[in-house]
Amino acid sequence: MTKPVITLKDATVTVGNQTEILKQLNLEIYPGDFITVLGTNGAGKSTLFNAISGDLALSSGTVYHQGKDITNLPAVKRTAFLARVFQDPKMGTAPRMTVAENLLLAEKRGSRRTLKNRHLSNQKLDFYHNITEKMGNNLEDRLQTAAGSLSGGQRQALSFLMAIQVKPELLLLDEHTAALDPKTSAQLMDATNHQVIDNNLTALMITHNLADALTYGNRLIVLNAGKIVLDVKDQEKKDLSEEDLLEYFVH
Template sequence: MTKTETPLLSLKNIVTKVNVNTPNEVMILRHLNLDIYAGDFITVLGSNGAGKSTLFNTISGELPVNDGRIQLKDHDITHLSVEKRTAFLARVFQDPKMGTAPRMTVAENLLLASQRGKRRTLRLRRLKQSLPHFKALAATMNNGLSERLSTATESLSGGQRQALSFLMATEQHPDLLLLDEHTAALDPKTSAELMTQTNQRVTQEKLTCLMITHHLDDALKYGNRLIVLDQGQIKYDVRGAEKAALTKDKLLSFFDTIE
């Protein structure tokens, strides 16, 4: 990254509140600033209540910005709707049940994802013609998903369903991918397998990605950049060689200083 490089996404002096105009009003993000560059794979750490999910909800438009500005390249998207942001943004949630249509088959879900951000018209869905592509895509997950294209999604295992959610989110190569603790609900073996495939796809496709995780080992192992949130602000931002040299003990010692 050079000083002259333009960020893909910029959050400028962002304030996000919940329960606005009530006695329970709370400011979660406190004048937060963050520049995200094309190709960044950023792991996001922070204790409970630090603002990680609020950051993702603010970027995705689920929560309105109370002050500040969000800019995508040269466009101000501060007040852009959630629906319109899906043209350039995709998200995978912690719960494997989110992000997929349970009664639709694996292939039908992938077909739906292939139309993300495109103009909807009345036309034949051409599912049969897409099956070879979907089978090859599902095979990259190495978990048997490619043999279950005609299976209703609700009948998949949790790991297969989350793998499908990930494939759906990345099928159209979004400008920005948000991974919201997407392996947290899985057993350790399945979680590790999905993380391996996540890293491979994100790096090979040069996707720009933010990933919330509570696993320090994953935060250190994956990505080119690591940020730590505390009390609604970014207190630590390390990248490149500096991140590669970071150890678990050093990271733990940093958490000790902000608690």
């Protein structure tokens, strides 16, 4: 039987005056899952991601990676098997380094990062040209451009490529298209979907776009008040409509 990549068992996060953000949440993420995550503001979506990434400690409960208890494993250690793309395009890149240098840096995720020599061979540049070309936004023409000079869409596409440069066991997409205009968002979402499928990635994606939640991925979960109130996959997910999902927000 296939073992989950990540398991959350009775995961609870309590803050301030005993307010529970996650409430004994249980979730198993299997290899190849592409899970879209919906929920109102305050439902616990970002807290769920922070609990998985190790950026927020559980008040109680357990997090497992491949069956091993990692509840107390620091976030920096989890980067060996986990990558995350944030909503803000500025968060995933080094602005003064070129696109190619950022991609080179990403190859060292999970290990000690040093760039004593930034010289890139033609072979390496050709490789970077090929992977950036797949993003469909002319990023391949800007390999020698500082990341800080890119458009928001190009910089977010770079953040995404950096996250998958060393194939993670789990990719967290934290509303990674939300800060972009509709056209650029749709373009990046399409490229994301192709990359996830082509590279057989396991991913969780927070979105507020009901259409995207239904269109992409094999599985969908809805959070409400710190609990998973809907978890559907495959045909059951395909049978859902936006009206069905809206019921979870109305009530």
